[in-house]
Amino acid sequence: MSASVQNELIQITKTLRDNGVESANTDARLLMAHVLGIEKARLTLHVHDEMTEEQAFLVNQLALDRSDRIPMSHILGYREFYGRRFTVTSAVLDPRPETETLIVEALSKPFSEVLDLGTGSGAIAVTLLAERPNATGFATDLSPGALEVAQQNAEKHDVLARLHFEESNWFSAVGGTFDLIVSNPPYIALVEMPSLAPELSYEPRIALTDEADGLTAYRKIAAGAPEHLNPNGWLMVEIGWQQGPDVAALFNDAGLQNVAVKPDLDGRDRVVVGQLG
Missing domain, CATH: 1.10.8.10 (Ubiquitin-associated (UBA) domain)
Structure with missing residues (x-):
């Protein structure tokens, strides 16, 4: 019936x-x-x-x-992000609305070459190149499965010809310099993992936590960024809402200038930016 x-x-x-x-x-x-x-x-x-x-x-x-508690993006096979539909699987972190704060900050600066560290679904790199038709990009991830999804998204949004992918542990396989480096690294501390929403148990753990204090990736990214930035280039990272002061300190220690912590639409600290002098 x-x-x-x-x-x-x-x-x-x-x-x-x-x-x-x-x-x-x-x-x-x-x-x-x-x-x-x-x-x-x-x-x-x-x-x-x-x-x-x-x-x-x-x-x-x-x-x-x-x-x-299977995430909606896994059931539907996609997630809307910055006005575009991105393929999502269990191999990648689900793109979240808060990450659009990073996109807005990045697009407020001039750039021709962008590096996305830990690209996951490719949502950040693909969006930035789609919004800047003359820019080129380099996207890395430690996960071959994630890189496969990111390449599918790059092809779907017609930026594959301008975006190079490489399996890399942060900067390990990265050469050259860039106007902009972006990253949404794993920032959840190990002690916070048990209290997370059950949906997150379906996402790759390596993309969520560093199994330590949540700052491991930021230490590596901040330390390696200066030698991979062009003069006046920018480093921008997404953070957990309580990490602003710690990550800003790492940027300052690395010699970056104009370091600032930017809030998301809910008013929570979400992005830290810094510029190479």
Whole structure:
């Protein structure tokens, strides 16, 4: 027996809410739109449509997956970031809205050559090149799986010809100098890991924590940046909201100038910037 879109939407919303998913309403609509093959904004036009048994079964299965805290991006296979859709798998960190703060800061400066350390899905590097059609980029990651996803995203957004990928442990395989170096490194301290949202257990641990105090990557990035920056070039990194003073101190110790901590839209410290004199 078939059911209407509206009835199934009510059912899966209840399933998500009963399992403690805070974004139950939004997630239910996204799942329904995904199964119907339409944009979420058009869902209202289809609430009285009848679903096939296959569609109803699938949307309920996806609601159970979400109830198990599988991230929405893994269920849908993508995440929207800075107005573009990026492929996401369990091999990469899910691009988050807060990271758009790093994009905004980067685009406020002139650059022709950008280095993205620990590129993951490629969301940062691909976005910057898409926004700057004359720029070129170099993106690194320690994970071959992540680099594969990043290359797919570069191809999808038509910047693959301008973006070089390399498997590298931070600067180990990087040569040359750049106008801009960006990174969203693993910054969660080991002691904080048990208290994280359950969704994060599905993401690569290596992209979340340094298994130490959360500052290991920043020490390496700050120390290596000066020899890889062009004169007046900028280093910009995303941080955890409590790390601003520590990371700014590392930038100052490395001899960078104009060091500043920038907030995200929620007013929390999110990005640290510094310039090579």
